[in-house]
Amino acid sequence: MLFVRFDCIPQVAEELNFKAEEASKLAVFSISIGALIYCSILFFTSFGLTLEEVTSGDIIWATGHTVEYYFGKIGLWFGRNVLGWIVGTSSVGTHRIIFL
Numbered sequence: 001m002l003f004v005r006f007d008c009i010p011q012v013a014e015e016l017n018f019k020a021e022e023a024s025k026l027a028v029f030s031i032s033i034g035a036l037i038y039c040s041i042l043f044f045t046s047f048g049l050t051l052e053e054v055t056s057g058d059i060i061w062a063t064g065h066t067v068e069y070y071f072g073k074i075g076l077w078f079g080r081n082v083l084g085w086i087v088g089t090s091s092v093g094t095h096r097i098i099f100l
Contacts (some may be wrong), residue, residue, distance in 0.1 A: 013023035043061060048066030059065045067075045085098070 010023065012045045043095055045066050049062055053059055064076060067079055
């Protein structure tokens with residue numbers, strides 16, 4: 001499950017006539033950006049919760065709780081709908097459906 005959606009890198013490389021070296025750089029770049037996003041979400045969540053909140057067992061989704069605490073319900077709506085739409089429409093398969 002770790003490499004889900006990394007199959008789009010060879011597809012894009014083939015369609016845009018990338019060399020193997022460029023496709024490898026693209027793969028390393030995308031993994032690095034993914035790690036950066038993952039770490040930023042991890043730090044955001046960890047700095048938004050206290051030890052008492054974590055140990056109480058009342059929080060089901062720590063990241064969602066932190067977003068709601070800092071940004072309110074509009075932050076949850078934005079994260080779920082707007083960012084979800086951006087991620088969903090930026091995939092290779094969706095690109096083929098919409099633009100081809």
